Amino acid sequence: MVKKQYDVIIVGGGPGGSSTAMFLARNGVKDVLLVDKARFPRDKICGDAFSGKSLGIARELGIVGEIEKVPNEVVYGVTFSSPKGTIVDIPFPGADRERKTKPGFCIKRFDGDNVLFQNAKKAVDTLEEFTVQDLVMENGFVAGVKGRTKAGEELEIRAKVVVGADGTSSAVAQKVGVGVSPPEHQVIATRGYYRGVKGMNGNIELHFIDEVMPGYFWIFPLANGWANVGLGILTSEKQKRKMDIRKLQEDVIRNSALFRERFRDAKIDNQGIKVWTLPLGSYHRKNHGNGWVLVGDAASLIDPFSGEGVGNAMTSGKITAKHISRALMENDTSEKSLSQYDKELWETIGPELRTSYNLQRLGKFKPLLNIVIEKAATKPKVREAISGMLANEQAKTQFISPLGLVKLMLS
Ligand SMILES: Cc1cc2nc3c(=O)[nH]c(=O)nc-3n(C[C@H](O)[C@H](O)[C@H](O)COP(=O)(O)OP(=O)(O)OC[C@H]3O[C@@H](n4cnc5c(N)ncnc54)[C@H](O)[C@@H]3O)c2cc1C
Structure with missing residues (x-):
């Protein structure tokens, strides 16, 4: 039974929204409603790679065992x-x-997201097949959502904070006016x-x-x-x-x-x-304001080189849950208070996103790609350098530094 007022409404039950819900509940915030326009399990267009980063957060949430039980490679x-x-x-x-x-998995999002959503469902209230169409505004704050059920019923549900976890074409992002990434x-x-x-x-x-x-x-x-x-x-x-x-x-x-x-x-x-x-996370999209935050694709956080976004969606869910919990305790859900989410998020994933953006730009140079991949095919040292880069942020930065590239060319 859905109530008329919550502490937090999360719009979107993908990896960003479901992680936010689970971390909020873990922090003691249980007056939470997670809504999605779909009914789970649902498909999501993706490469289906569930990387080491995603696995790390899933481990923290204690759900890796369940992920391993659904079809995966x-x-x-x-x-x-x-x-x-x-x-x-x-x-x-x-x-x-x-x-x-098991360094990583490939798992259809139909199955993987369902594990995340069903676990979130154990922790908070949920409402499926409910499409958010607008926000409730009050004294310059977002104060809830308006939307429609599959049966056509119009609902207005209020909350102290609304989390936009509704993906690429986020209705929440559009309604607060942050626009789309260029x-x-x-x-x-x-x-x-x-x-x-x-x-x-x-x-x-x-x-x-x-x-x-x-x-x-x-x-x-x-x-x-x-x-x-x-x-x-x-x-x-x-x-x-x-x-x-x-x-x-x-x-x-x-x-x-x-x-x-x-x-x-x-x-x-x-x-x-x-x-x-x-x-892509090469663009720092505004992700917070009075009574609202954005996570995952709604906040434009996908790795610009690899295209991986599930890990950052889950990471942003974890960090936003920490700051929403604090903001509710302090009874201050203003833009200033929630800006601490943006600060911690970008301190955590910003350096990696910047490095990946540099890699993406280098990747446009065909001759360079030819040289690096040819070197890797013949030199174990270069293979080791790339392997390290896949796991380690510092190694990645050294790899693409001018000196790192010269070393690689001469190796
Ligand atoms: C082709 C492709 C390949 C990719 N490959 C990979 C990969 O291999 N590995 C990887 O880590 N990432 C990959 N990504 C990126 C990854 O898919 C996203 O970063 C990830 O899904 C973000 O999670 P999210 O929770 O923010 O959004 P989503 O997973 O998109 O979830 C958003 C949810 O919001 C719901 N919703 C939307 N609008 C509303 C509304 N108005 N009202 C209510 N609910 C709403 C949707 O139904 C959905 O369930 C790929 C993306 C694409 C497009």
């Missing part, structure tokens, strides 16, 4: 290919296929589920092929012989070149020398190729 490393066609396998640090350590800070990407792709090796695969530069084509392994296949490119480039990215994916699969044979017997599921936008 353990991933051990990354396979890169260069524009010239050189291929190299880089293991994740600590990946050990013999001892079956096209040079967005990626547009495809996703298709294929069965029967040959040559999968337990790694996620990132292919820097000519047709998709600046961006990449990916093949990620899933349980039961499925693969998540897609490509992503900066929205600004897509607009400039007037690309049809669905068709581009079909062309790459049909015609590219690297993939023609591997996809010869592969079949796509009946959803076909889907398209969605990734708001």
Whole structure:
């Protein structure tokens, strides 16, 4: 039974919203309503990689055991290919296929998000199939949400704080007027589920092929012989070149020398190729104000190089829950009080996002990508450097520093 007034309403039950709910409950804030326009389990267009960062937060929430029970594929490393066609396998640090350590998973969001949402449901009130359409405003503060149930009933529910965890086209972000990320800070990407792709090796695969530069084509392994296949490119480039990215994916699969044979017997599921936008963390979008905060994609927090966003959505949920709990205790949910969320969030993930943005910009230089991947294919030291970079922020920064690059060229 949904009440008329809560301490906190969270709009969106994806990784950002469900994590916020679980961390709020853990902090003792239980007068919380989590709403979503969908009914769980629900699909989300994604690469389905559940990285070490996401796994770390899931571990803190005590739900890794449940994640391991739904269909998933353990991933051990990354396979890169260069524009010239050189291929190299880089293991994740600590990946050990013999001892079956689990550095990361690929897990369909249909299953993974359901684990998060069902656990949030144990901790707070929930309302599914409720679409938020507007905010309640009072004395310059957000004071609740207005929306419609699937049956068409209009509801107004009030709260001291509203969390916008409603993804890329966040209604909350639009209503508070923070706008959308500019096209040079967005990626547009495809996703298709294929069965029967040959040559999968337990790694996620990132292919820097000519047709998709600046961006990449990916093949990620899933349980039961499925693969998540897609490509992503900066929205600004897509607009400039007037690309049809669905068709581009079909062309790459049909015609590219690297993939023609591997996809010869592969079949796509009946959803076909889907398209969605990734708001990148190279743009620091305003994420708080009087009585409101944004987390996850609504706050534009996706890694600009890897396209990973689940880990940062969960991290922002954890940090915002800490500051909402404090703000409620202090009876001060003003913009000034909630600005401490923004400060801690960007101190935590800002350096990594900046480094990834630099990597993304370097990745536009085809000759550099060719050299780095060719070096990695022949030199264990370079493979080690990249492996370290995948796990360690400082190593990543050194790797892309001018001195780091010169060292790599000369190695
Ligand atoms: C093609 C593609 C590939 C990607 N690959 C990866 C990857 O492999 N690994 C990775 O970590 N990240 C990946 N990402 C990024 C990742 O999908 C997002 O960063 C992540 O989903 C963000 O979580 P979230 O909770 O902020 O938003 P979402 O997961 O989008 O959840 C938002 C929720 O809000 C609900 N909602 C929306 N509007 C309303 C409304 N008005 N009222 C009520 N409910 C509403 C939706 O139903 C949804 O459940 C990829 C993204 C794309 C597009």
